[in-house]
Amino acid sequence: MGVMVRPGYRLTEKGFENMAGRRATINDVASLAGVSIATASKALNGRQDVRASTRQRVLAAAEELAFQPNALARGLLSGQTRTVGLLTSDSAGRFGIPVLLGAEDAFGAGEMAVLLCDARGDAIREQHHLRALLSRRVDGLIVVGESTDVRPSVSRNLGVPVVYAYGASDDPEDVSFVPDDVGGAAMAVQHLVALGRRRIAHVTGPDHYKASRDRVEGVELALAEAGLEQAGETLWGAWSQRWGRHAAEMLLMAQPDIDAVFCGSDQIAAGFVETARERGRRVPDDIAVIGYDNWEVLSTETRPALTTVDMNLELLGRTAAQHLFAAIDGKATPGVHRMPCQLVIRDSTGSST
Amino acid sequence: MGVMVRPGYRLTEKGFENMAGRRATINDVASLAGVSIATASKALNGRQDVRASTRQRVLAAAEELAFQPNALARGLLSGQTRTVGLLTSDSAGRFGIPVLLGAEDAFGAGEMAVLLCDARGDAIREQHHLRALLSRRVDGLIVVGESTDVRPSVSRNLGVPVVYAYGASDDPEDVSFVPDDVGGAAMAVQHLVALGRRRIAHVTGPDHYKASRDRVEGVELALAEAGLEQAGETLWGAWSQRWGRHAAEMLLMAQPDIDAVFCGSDQIAAGFVETARERGRRVPDDIAVIGYDNWEVLSTETRPALTTVDMNLELLGRTAAQHLFAAIDGKATPGVHRMPCQLVIRDSTGSST
């Protein structure tokens, strides 16, 4: 027998290698096929300089032993792990998830794997995860913000490309992808204007969110463009349905003649619609309502179904992932990229018949 | 100078090692500290046989070079990657997420990293991801089902421990953690009975879901225990709010004297409550309503807030992760483990004053 037996290498177990204990290595494959390791490697990787019959033997051996090349050894040698880190501050939040999904999608297609880390909004934890990812030699990193607010950069001297999604980095040299909330809000208002609405109110979330402030800006832009004044002051509150109901009561009292409301979230919109109907206003006939987020459980299930702004978060995540690929290849695209939102028209703005 | 210069090793760049190009290796640390790599390794890993002053020098050198041990090399040697795979069929679904979060939580605490793979319900894709994970030499695997239905085992001859969460494996030798839907439904009905309700109806989702069938079983159990008959046949439909509304109309027509309804999801319950109120029934005074899932956006925001069954999915995920740890340590716990649900009492069943 020409089989070389190394210490700790039990020949008797050879037949069970893929079932128990040690996994098959390329060494085992080479031995079984009766060739050297180098030849086995070339055969398995489809390279030249291997006779067809030899390649066949090697492939058969690999099949029999259920050989899977060890990605660790491969990565150690090549310096590429084909793995990226996904650092989220709050994957419990509704917004992180679609971004994550889109990214996972883009990576999955490219044979990349995703290491998921959730920092739970804790900077210490984030630092900890960052170290762990670096130690695992990830090829790149996506940082998903917990809101659209700007967040501290993490890329300084990191040695791997980083792309920020949903919330931008505070370093303009970094690559960031965020939803264009200004544009989204403007789009919503333009839609209301096009429907002939003229007394448009705005109910939104807390003013310490960049999202609210951006949307206010968008509303102002679109109203100015149409030569209109906003009906009453912007009402700042929470993102909740409860606030939507409360705001509706206030608004219908203070500004009884409004004919449209732009709400900062679908939850607010749902609450608003509910109360408006209870107060005898028909939606959309008397008051048209637009939400934000296109959170489908809410936006499609309320009656009437909500017209709303969709931030295309999954697309945003996918785009971020693609640009991370580019950055890994040395083609970085620095700056804050604003991804367009999309108006989803349903019944709550009606066709105004 | 006693520094050995290897080919491709540019001494001039030494000061920039942690900023650009090559990362610092233990070799660099050892050189800087003026010791051998063996000593450096021992110093860094807190082992014996290193003088305190030497250890200090090594630690300082590591700090200066921002040294991070290469997890690939370490894993290659030890055969342990401290990484687990999380294979989900449908992370878009609401149920995968909490499980994932719980697992990530448990792993994060134990210094494990999580490789996330979403098979999108496609068996081919699943196989593909499985291979990728195996090739990366994960220490273990959690498979998250897309429903509570039993799913094909994936553990045959895999060589790494696997734990199934949410949906059980069809191999009883595998380790599975699923919510106890029978118990959850029974708990809900017992609560209604305790409140003095006697004419209890049941509206649930499609009958091809194990979840629906289990809950029917729980309802039957609890009713039998209380010596009651169910009010009308179980109504099978969809999990949606729309179906809840529709079911309410049917039920209030066919069984106008019901005083309680157990719904298979919070969405169904929300729809039911809405229509019941429109039809002039007071909730909970005339009809008590219980949902399922404790999906908080729905259950806390509807009026009245929904009493509902919480499957404790995050705990389930965490538990699954902990048992995966155990399995990795060779202490497997085969079988299907049913995790208790929890009744969250809110206003829709009132205190029946």
Place this chain on the structure above:
DNA sequence: CCGGTGAACTGAAAGGTTTTCGGAAACGTA
């Protein structure tokens, strides 16, 4: 017959870390 050519294959190094074993120095004891 001989140098040359090309195909097919092999040996060895490299990648970064941990661990084992042995060596060296310092010190105490007979």
Place this chain on the structure above:
DNA sequence: TACGTTTCCGAAAACCTTTCAGTTCACCGG
């Protein structure tokens, strides 16, 4: 001085794969 013990450190192997630089062999033209 000879020897044993303790303390600290270094050389080298091992993990698995890829790749570079050969090496062998058959064959061809001269």
